[in-house]
Amino acid sequence: MGVAERERSKLLEEGGSCRDSKIGGAGGLELDEGGPDVDVRGGNLIGEAPPPEEVSIEEAAKSATAYTNPGPFEALTSEAKKYVFVDTFDGARLDLSKQLSPMMMINHNFWLGTSMLQNANKHYTFTSQVVADEDQTTVLVGRLDMNGTMEGRVIKTFRQDEDLSVVGKFVCVATPEFDAGSNQLAGDVDLSGKSWSGNVKYGCMGGGDYFSCNYLQAITPRFCVGGEAAYIGAQKVSVGSYGCRYNGVGWMGSAQWSGQQGALSLNYMKTITKDRVNFGAELQVAPTMESNVVFGAEFNLKQSKVSTVIDGGGGIKTVVEAKLHPAANLQFSAEADHLKDSFKFGYGMTIMG
Numbered sequence: 001m002g003v004a005e006r007e008r009s010k011l012l013e014e015g016g017s018c019r020d021s022k023i024g025g026a027g028g029l030e031l032d033e034g035g036p037d038v039d040v041r042g043g044n045l046i047g048e049a050p051p052p053e054e055v056s057i058e059e060a061a062k063s064a065t066a067y068t069n070p071g072p073f074e075a076l077t078s079e080a081k082k083y084v085f086v087d088t089f090d091g092a093r094l095d096l097s098k099q100l101s102p103m104m105m106i107n108h109n110f111w112l113g114t115s116m117l118q119n120a121n122k123h124y125t126f127t128s129q130v131v132a133d134e135d136q137t138t139v140l141v142g143r144l145d146m147n148g149t150m151e152g153r154v155i156k157t158f159r160q161d162e163d164l165s166v167v168g169k170f171v172c173v174a175t176p177e178f179d180a181g182s183n184q185l186a187g188d189v190d191l192s193g194k195s196w197s198g199n200v201k202y203g204c205m206g207g208g209d210y211f212s213c214n215y216l217q218a219i220t221p222r223f224c225v226g227g228e229a230a231y232i233g234a235q236k237v238s239v240g241s242y243g244c245r246y247n248g249v250g251w252m253g254s255a256q257w258s259g260q261q262g263a264l265s266l267n268y269m270k271t272i273t274k275d276r277v278n279f280g281a282e283l284q285v286a287p288t289m290e291s292n293v294v295f296g297a298e299f300n301l302k303q304s305k306v307s308t309v310i311d312g313g314g315g316i317k318t319v320v321e322a323k324l325h326p327a328a329n330l331q332f333s334a335e336a337d338h339l340k341d342s343f344k345f346g347y348g349m350t351i352m353g
Contacts, residue, residue: 067195070224073214074199076243077254080267083280084296086309086317088335090114091121093348103131115344122146148176165192171203181207181234208233222247250274262287276300314338327352 070076091113099105107127114121124146132138137160141153151173158166166189173184186203195218202211210233216226225244232239243256251270257263269280280296296309308318315337322330333346 067218067221069192069194069197070216070218070226070245072190072192072197072199073216073226073228073243076216076224076226076245077256077265077267080252080254080269080280081282083269083278083298083307084267084282084294084309086296086307086319088317088319088333088344088346089348090116090333090335090344090346093331093346095348095350096353097351098353105129114346149182150174163193166190186210206232206234208235210234 089111091111093112093114094108094110096108096110097105098107105128107125107129109123109125109127111117111123112121114123117123125143126145127141127143129142130140132140137157139153139155141151141155143151151171153172154170156168158168160167168187168189170187171184173182175182184203184205186201186205188199188201188203191198191200196216198213198215200213202209204210210231212228212230214226214228216224218224223244223246225242227240227242229238229240231237237260240259241256242259243254245252245254251268253269254267256265256267258265263284263286266283266285267280268282269278271278276299278298280298282294282296283291284293285291291312293312294309295311296307299306304320304322306318306320308316310316315335317335318333320332322332324330329350331348331350333344333348335344336342
């Protein structure tokens with residue numbers, strides 16, 4: 001066996017490939033550049049990815065993106081709407097809240113010199129909230145105003161865990177006139193899971209029976225769709241609405257359509273600066289070819305917050321809230337409608353004790 005053949009056999013045993021060539025006019029050897037190179041340590045072709053590691057189903061489930069609960073259907077557009085809605089008022093308003101114990105809190109609300117109430121320019125409301133048990137699953141809320149209207153609420157959490165949450169609510173409203181249109185008696189149940197939420201409600205409202213149910217489902221971690229159906233016995237009509245929402249990175253968009261009126265509402269919010277500046281917009285379109293657009297912005301400063309809204313009719317609403325103390329806030333409210341020649345101003349204070 002010649003030298004070339006012995007070298008060829010040696011390279012083949014080590015995993016390489018070779019071919020005859022002429023170097024300096026003599027018979028020589030060189031690696032075959034056209035053939036695949038072999039990693040003699042691992043037995044894999046050089047440049048080829050190693051076989052994937054086996055992953056168990058449990059590990060894959062843990063690494064998968066979890067679906068989040070989309071929240072109640074009633075709050076489908078609330079995140080975007082809060083930047084296009086400003087709670088303006090006129091006159092003077094004072095809110096006093098006192099934590100009497102870890103289980104009880106009371107609130108006094110005074111509103112004087114206002115033109116926003118029907119047949120009155122002043123209003124007072126007393127509210128009390130009590131946690132009825134040690135595990136804090138039952139909350140009682142009572143409210144009484146200066147007109148004698150009483151409202152009572154019972155909120156009971158039956159189950160609260162990762163798989164299922166069940167919360168029941170009972171509401172009773174009574175007026176001194178015992179007007180069937182103003183009195184209310186209703187109960188509802190909130191259900192929510194890892195990726196869905198629903199509500200069922202039944203009661204007597206407006207002088208007739210009332211029944212409604214809604215459902216909201218997360219299709220992806222960022223997108224959810226849902227709908228609501230209701231029957232109003234006093235008017236003998238059935239209504240329905242449908243909506244969807246997409247949560248992007250730093251922005252959110254939602255749409256809601258009302259089946260009876262045929263009205264479409266589109267909402268959008270954008271975080272310009274995290275925890276500082278937020279922007280919102282709303283477009284409402286009706287079959288009567290009437291539409292309305294609203295733009296709003298919220299600015300969170302070091303010791304104050306400014307919220308302003310401008311609608312398509314030229315109306316401007318602004319509320320400035322200044323923090324005087326960790327437990328005291330001062331509000332200034334202004335509303336101007338140049339087309340209607342209407343201007344309203346107010347100031348208020350909120351004190352927590």
